[in-house]
Amino acid sequence: MIAGMMKKQHIAKRHCRLFILAAAFICSLAIADAFGAFSNFRNPSIAAAAVKTERAIITVEGMSCANCAKGIKALLKRTPGVITAEVSFERREAVVDYDADQTSREKIVEAINKLGYKASVKQ
Ligand SMILES: [Cu+2]
Numbered sequence: 001m002i003a004g005m006m007k008k009q010h011i012a013k014r015h016c017r018l019f020i021l022a023a024a025f026i027c028s029l030a031i032a033d034a035f036g037a038f039s040n041f042r043n044p045s046i047a048a049a050a051v052k053t054e055r056a057i058i059t060v061e062g063m064s065c066a067n068c069a070k071g072i073k074a075l076l077k078r079t080p081g082v083i084t085a086e087v088s089f090e091r092r093e094a095v096v097d098y099d100a101d102q103t104s105r106e107k108i109v110e111a112i113n114k115l116g117y118k119a120s121v122k123q
Contacts, residue, residue: 051099053083056108058094062117065089072112079111093122
């Protein structure tokens with residue numbers, strides 16, 4: 001009888017240990033997840049606050065419709081160092097905010113030219 005009780009106790013202990021292991025595992029996943037979410041949240045906002053943001057106004061010749069402007073905007077948004085980009089077909093210009101440590105007006109102009117337009121720095 002005593003042996004039986006001890007066995008039961010032993011099983012209960014093992015379950016308890018498994019439970020703790022499982023809890024620790026889930027906990028570490030949660031921490032990893034929270035950390036990932038935190039760093040994702042952190043990267044754009046704090047990085048944006050710390051960067052040297054400059055604004056370039058670029059004249060773009062050769063756009064024939066609003067879709068050209070959309071295409072250039074999409075390209076600029078994929079360009080490293082570009083923070084925001086607005087391209088106007090009507091005004092034939094692009095207004096680009098960029099991180100001066102990562103890119104330059106010249107590189108932005110070059111990227112637009114590679115699409116087949118004629119870009120030049122206005123300001
Ligand atoms: Cu077009």
